[in-house]
Amino acid sequence: MWSNISAVPFLLTGFPGLEIFHPWISISFFVIYVSILLSNGTLLFLIREDHTLREPMYYFLAILAATDLGVTLTTMPTVLGVLWLNHREISHGAYYFQAYLIHSFSIVESGVLLIMAYDRLIAICNPLRYTSILTNTKVMKIGLGVLMRGFIFIVPIIITLSQFPYCKSHVLSYAFCLHQDVIKLACADITFNRLYPIALVSLTGFLDSILILISYILILKTIMGIASGKEKAKALNTCVSHISCVLVFYVTVTGLTLTHQFGKYVSHVVHIIMSCIYFLFPPFVNPIIYSIKNKQIQNGINHLLSFHRN
Secondary structure, three states: OHHHHHOOOEEOOOOOOOHHHHHHHHHHHHHHHHHHHHHHHHHHHHHHHOHHHOOHHHHHHHHHHHHHHHHHHHHHHHHHHHHHHOOOEEOHHHHHHHHHHHHHHHHHHHHHHHHHHHHHHHHHHOHHHHHHHOOHHHHHHHHHHHHHHHHHHOHHHHHHHHHOOOOOOOEOOOOOOOHHHHHHHOOOOOHHHHHHHHHHHHHHHHHHHHHHHHHHHHHHHHHHOOOOHHHHHHHHHHHHHHHHHHHHHHHHHHHHHHHHHHOOOOOHHHHHHHHHHHHHHHHHHHHHHHHHHOHHHHHHHHHHHHHHHO
């Protein structure tokens, strides 16, 4: 009996009660998605083509842009499918795969923000050894380690998720796939899938945020020891872009967490909006932040635009 019920596809959900507005909502989503693809794609193109951007900081920024693209390309098909075509059915295999990618990219993004903090720490606290410490080989190893951490640590909960029978309603809460959403529908002992994510968040997101905070305490300590006010401002300015991206990421994570924990009496639409902000806002804002605050990227964009005009 359970095997037959488990074979029934899951049903994704758009914005309940606002179905009449789905076409208009989809336009906003589509514009945001296109903006994310263009802005992050442009960053990757510039870092690849512009030889003045061949520094560890920009390599890490490229990983961040690629991660943001990954999140967007992963969520976009099902969200627009629900909003445009009311295509709500999704097979179990497709659901597990999308959930795997979404959660993996989230862990990767947290890790990338951590290694970018490490980059700023070395650049400000030990500038004379910056290039010797962060060699291309070491940058590649760090980047690979962050990717492996994200994509390996999620495997256990996805494997167990795929083995559960689902004998309850197959209607899900969002237009994309999340572990915490589908696990509520399982008819089995889900203790592991409740405890493992808590441990995982503690060992990744929480630990990353603590290490980022410690990095900036050390950075500020070094900056305060600089005699020249102009040099202090210059050193701080190199960190503004990264600090902004860190705040964007962790504020949205905190907002989503608080909504889930204390939003029992809040409209389900609010939960959906917060989830969409979590997946869309950082990829949308990150390239804008770096384009505004980083003169080398500004010069690259201006050069690219002037080249196309000519």
